[in-house]
Amino acid sequence: MEGVQKIMTKDAKRYYSDIKTLIPSKGKYERDLLKKTKARIIELDNTHENITCTTLEEILGSPTDLINEYYANVDTTYLLKRLRTTNVIRRIIYIILILAVSAFVIKTGLNIISYIEAKDAYIHREIIIIE
Numbered sequence: 001m002e003g004v005q006k007i008m009t010k011d012a013k014r015y016y017s018d019i020k021t022l023i024p025s026k027g028k029y030e031r032d033l034l035k036k037t038k039a040r041i042i043e044l045d046n047t048h049e050n051i052t053c054t055t056l057e058e059i060l061g062s063p064t065d066l067i068n069e070y071y072a073n074v075d076t077t078y079l080l081k082r083l084r085t086t087n088v089i090r091r092i093i094y095i096i097l098i099l100a101v102s103a104f105v106i107k108t109g110l111n112i113i114s115y116i117e118a119k120d121a122y123i124h125r126e127i128i129i130i131e
Helices: 010-022 028-047 053-060 063-073 076-121
Strands: none
Touching (some): 010 053, 028 053
16 A cells, blocks of 8 residues: 555545444454455545545445445354443443442532531630620
8 A cells, every 4th residue: 555645535534434433343353344444445535536425335335334234244253242342341431430420429528518517616706705
């Protein structure tokens, strides 16, 4: 690919972005698919002047068709493993976020309670009665 211009037009970038969005989990095979697709888009972008999304869809197919074809041909066990891993990672992230928010709320509540106790303990004025 030496000497090949790697700049894509706005429509080519949007087409590639649509493909990337449709892939839920990006494992080794998905990254290879994205690399090959991007190389093909760059090649088409360099050979056709002012290429549009419609032209790319006519030549390569729509992004959903590409992804559907990929998942129709991919190994089911690999796909299930990737999806389970992605699901576990998402759940761990959600748990961490919930714990972090809970810790923040508890810390804030304790700070408010401490502030109120300190405010009540402060003597604003002292009245001394001399008899």
